[in-house]
Amino acid sequence: MQTSGSNAILSLRRFVLLARRQLSASAQSAFSGSQTNAQPIPPSPDKFGDKMRGWQLHNYGDIDELQLSEKVKIPQIRSSNECLVRIRTTAVNPIDLAMLRGYGAAVLNKMRCKPGDGIEFPLILGREFCGELVQTGMGVPSDSLPLGARVWGVVPLQAGVGAHAEYVAVPSYCLAPAPKELDDSEAASVLYAGLTAWSGLYITGGLGGPCGAATSSGGGAHKRVLVLGGSGGVGSLAIQILKSQKVQVLATCSENAVEMVRNLGADFVVDYNNSESMQELCKYAPYDIVLDCSGQGGQKAAESNFDFRQYITFSSPLLANIDKQGLGLGALQNVFDLVQTNVKSFSQRGGLVKWGFFSPAPQGIQFLQKLVEQRKLMPLIDSSYEFCDLPKAFEKMKGGHLRGKIVVKV
Known part of the structure; x- marks a missing residue:
């Protein structure tokens, strides 16, 4: 014959068992729902290591100063409004050729280097790109720039790591979803x-x-x-x-x-x-x-x-x-x-x-995006190169008389 104390213990055990079953079912349902509603998140750069390929500049001069390295550190997000993009396509612009020769170094290096840090090199050139958004800072709105989105963007002139690499980190105001009316090469040819x-x-x-x-x-x-x-x-x-x-x-x-x-x-x-x-x-x-x-x-x-x-x-x-x-x-x-x-x-x-000067203004990006979507603006592409042939793209730029943009597939 069970006592009132043993009955109380049995009731408590039944209550705990029931609560566990309900909690398990609720958790499974929530997990299933999150799997259904969640956006696909691309692999973190960490899964590929912390290195990338990039064309570095260690001295100002001619095109032979460009050196391809496979051990460049992937840029880190250092502020809440920054975004990390895996680059698919980039371009070579006249400003890249000028900066290769040292144009603007006196001003841009003061903007680029931290106080007390006179380290100027290595630099990576490249001012525009089309790619995939892989990481964002806490202040970047996910509704307008979701992870995995195909984006186009520009790199501020003072940035030490530009778009002639596999990854680039830029402020969110320099980015926008790439228009579906353009392929990757075309999207990398508009913004700068x-x-x-x-x-x-x-x-x-x-x-x-x-x-x-x-x-x-x-x-x-x-x-x-x-x-x-x-x-x-x-x-x-x-x-x-x-x-x-x-x-x-x-x-x-x-x-x-x-x-x-x-x-x-x-x-x-x-x-x-x-x-x-x-x-x-x-x-x-x-x-x-x-x-x-x-x-x-x-x-x-x-x-x-x-x-x-x-x-x-x-x-x-x-x-x-x-x-x-x-x-x-x-x-x-x-x-x-x-x-x-x-x-x-x-x-x-x-x-x-x-x-007149280049300005990475978000309202300017919106203006250009509207024209592309209305099919009132289409870039002209002069020539296209593979990433390993980027110096040839610079040679083409150096020759002049272009009919549109020079693009590089990363």
């Missing part, structure tokens, strides 16, 4: 040149008013813009950007690229080697903006045969003067150059010379 053109037109040039620079709204309808160098990476995208905003576009290029530039949408295209054709540009003057994508520089503005309100060049002496003369004297030289150039251009052509 596109943001350079967008920044020159909307930030420096004020096209579209204050909203044109501060938002992704664009603007500039019924303005008249002359694009110098319409067949290159920046020029070809600038033409498409302008035509999408109902701007009247004129362009210059070499004779064998005239038909291609016309197909981009330019209203009038001339061969810059033909003096008679160049003279016809005077009929359309004054231009609201002359966008120099051909590397002529601001000194050439006053020598033009046509009037303009703004002459915007991406070949400014800003960093080069500081490289040669140091920060103090270089800054004074920049002021002198800008004043001297503008006195000549304003007195002879009636307009001002301004310097």
